[in-house]
Amino acid sequence: MNDKPRNVLVTGASRGLGLAIARRLTAAGYRVIAVARSKSKPLTEAIAAVERDAHGSLHFAPFDLGKVEAIPDLVKNLRKEFGPLYGLVNNAAVGHDGALAVMHNSRIEELVRLNTLSPIVLTKYVVRAMMAEGAGRIVNVASIIGFTGYSGLAAYAATKAAMLGFTRSLAREVGRLGINVNAVAPGFLDTEMTHGLTGEQRERVIRRSALRRLADVDDVANAVEFLLGDQARSISGTVLTVDAGTTA
Numbered sequence: 001m002n003d004k005p006r007n008v009l010v011t012g013a014s015r016g017l018g019l020a021i022a023r024r025l026t027a028a029g030y031r032v033i034a035v036a037r038s039k040s041k042p043l044t045e046a047i048a049a050v051e052r053d054a055h056g057s058l059h060f061a062p063f064d065l066g067k068v069e070a071i072p073d074l075v076k077n078l079r080k081e082f083g084p085l086y087g088l089v090n091n092a093a094v095g096h097d098g099a100l101a102v103m104h105n106s107r108i109e110e111l112v113r114l115n116t117l118s119p120i121v122l123t124k125y126v127v128r129a130m131m132a133e134g135a136g137r138i139v140n141v142a143s144i145i146g147f148t149g150y151s152g153l154a155a156y157a158a159t160k161a162a163m164l165g166f167t168r169s170l171a172r173e174v175g176r177l178g179i180n181v182n183a184v185a186p187g188f189l190d191t192e193m194t195h196g197l198t199g200e201q202r203e204r205v206i207r208r209s210a211l212r213r214l215a216d217v218d219d220v221a222n223a224v225e226f227l228l229g230d231q232a233r234s235i236s237g238t239v240l241t242v243d244a245g246t247t248a
């Protein structure tokens with residue numbers, strides 16, 4: 001790590017996977033800017049812990065990513081406050097489920113807005129700043145559902161598959177400017193997003209995984225740290241699956 005801390009923007013970092021990523025990256029010395037609508041208790045505690053431990057640093061930037069038209073100002077203000085952005089982790093998403101035939105259009109729209117439109121627009125403005133620096137790392141959080149499918153998650157799966165196509169094409173577009181773009185595809189994770197799953201459904205996922213267990217948020221956070229680090233400098237346009245072998 002350089003003397004000057006590298007700024008990494010992590011969306012949806014108030015809980016679940018985003019918070020685990022924020023914790024991992026601060027422990028690795030990054031200056032993490034955590035975006036979410038509200039500052040959760042665990043995020044507040046994580047910020048206090050980082051201040052005690054003197055590794056990297058962790059800052060909260062409240063923002064509703066559904067407000068796509070306000071994204072340019074968000075990026076402008078963050079750059080003014082923190083300086084150049086080295087990394088962007090597009091993690092925030094919603095996981096609405098249900099049979100497509102009866103899913104309300106407003107729910108479908110929210111899925112597409114938050115999981116696909118918003119990260120694409122956010123990346124647009126962040127990548128412009130990275131181009132000026134001639135360096136940067138983008139990690140998009142997809143899902144194995146984007147390539148395996150799952151009954152009841154058709155609209156969600158469409159948004160996650162979209163992030164995979166986005167990752168590959170953008171990697172080609174900005175690679176010559178020194179910017180790496182990759183995705184992680186987690187399997188089932190125990191977070192608020194999946195609290196609706198029954199114990200039996202959870203057990204079935206475990207039984208079907210090669211390693212007979214679930215990956216956890218820290219496993220995925222480690223993969224994100226790797227993709228942001230110097231050891232991944234020659235990796236771009238790829239998808240790193242972290243699912244305990246569910247799709248093996």
Ligand SMILES: NC(=O)c1ccc[n+]([C@@H]2O[C@H](COP(=O)([O-])OP(=O)(O)OC[C@H]3O[C@@H](n4cnc5c(N)ncnc54)[C@H](OP(=O)(O)O)[C@@H]3O)[C@@H](O)[C@H]2O)c1
Nearest residue numbers: 012014015016017036037038064065093143188189191193
């Ligand atoms: N859980 C799984 O099994 C699983 C599996 C594969 C992939 N994933 C992917 O992993 C990522 C994280 O999922 P998770 O399970 O950690 O979800 P989660 O526990 O529901 O957390 C979602 C995060 O996104 C933020 N968020 C939601 N709406 C927002 C908005 N309008 N503006 C700003 N922030 C918003 C939430 O904060 P606020 O509510 O405070 O805004 C929260 O920090 C997602 O991309 C998901 O698709 C999850």
